[in-house]
Amino acid sequence: MTVRLDGALAKATGMGRKDARQYVNRGAVTVNGEVIRKADFSVSLSDEILFRGETLDLREHLYVMLCKPEGTVCTTEDVAESVLRLFPDSYRKRLFCVGRLDKDTTGLLLLTDDGDFDHRLMSPKHHAEKEYAVTLAQPLKETDIPLLEGGMTLENGETTRPCRVEKISDGACRITLCEGKYHQVKRMFAAVGNRVTALRRIRIGNLPLDPTLADGEWRDLTEEEIALLSAKSEL
Numbered sequence: 570m571t572v573r574l575d576g577a578l579a580k581a582t583g584m585g586r587k588d589a590r591q592y593v594n595r596g597a598v599t600v601n602g603e604v605i606r607k608a609d610f611s612v613s614l615s616d617e618i619l620f621r622g623e624t625l626d627l628r629e630h631l632y633v634m635l636c637k638p639e640g641t642v643c644t645t646e647d648v649a650e651s652v653l654r655l656f657p658d659s660y661r662k663r664l665f666c667v668g669r670l671d672k673d674t675t676g677l678l679l680l681t682d683d684g685d686f687d688h689r690l691m692s693p694k695h696h697a698e699k700e701y702a703v704t705l706a707q708p709l710k711e712t713d714i715p716l717l718e719g720g721m722t723l724e725n726g727e728t729t730r731p732c733r734v735e736k737i738s739d740g741a742c743r744i745t746l747c748e749g750k751y752h753q754v755k756r757m758f759a760a761v762g763n764r765v766t767a768l769r770r771i772r773i774g775n776l777p778l779d780p781t782l783a784d785g786e787w788r789d790l791t792e793e794e795i796a797l798l799s800a801k802s803e804l
């Protein structure tokens with residue numbers, strides 16, 4: 570597939586089409602080492618296009634896995650704590666978070682520029698499973714497990730859908746949800762008189778957090794992983 574050079578520049582940088590055309594006309598863009606001044610010049614994914622010394626990313630969409638570190642915020646606003654500050658410019662300009670994690674929650678966060686992908690994973694109809702490793706202030710009581718799993722009423726009257734809880738040790742468990750209410754895990758454990766002291770997301774749908782990523786590290790998803798996420802997993 571080929572696209573126009575000004576369109577490729579606009580998409581990869583986030584600038585307007587008119588600006589992109591002007592940059593091309595002024596000779597600010599090279600294609601495979603040659604200055605090209607024609608805005609309608611055809612380029613494809615295999616061409617190397619340079620603008621201001623940086624290679625343009627011509628991929629239609631970006632799909633990224635981040636191991637979110639503590640203290641970062643899921644926002645596209647350009648603030649110091651934004652998870653987007655962990656990415657180079659070319660990614661930062663395009664990405665948004667697929668769902669949100671709290672500032673103190675760590676682990677698997679997906680980012681993309683593909684609205685359909687976001688919708689498939691996050692809409693209430695499709696809501697993919699999300700698994701969290703939970704550390705608790707108090708030992709988890711056996712009698713609390715069916716309460717959490719069965720669907721419960723939170724402090725503001727909201728109700729939760731059935732989920733799975735797996736006890737790992739007295740103060741640690743895993744919980745798998747297929748919805749994403751605000752502070753849901755913390756509020757569910759608060760509703761049984763406990764308190765979450767650490768929360769880490771370890772899986773979304775069929776995709777586990779890559780164990781080789783340290784907190785703050787990220788990588789592009791593979792084609793297989795993108796396909797895995799598109800396959801439905803049932804609770």
Ligand code: URA
Pocket residue numbers: 669670671672674751752753754755756768
């Ligand atoms: N539940 C929470 O309480 N916090 C998160 O970040 C995710 C799920």
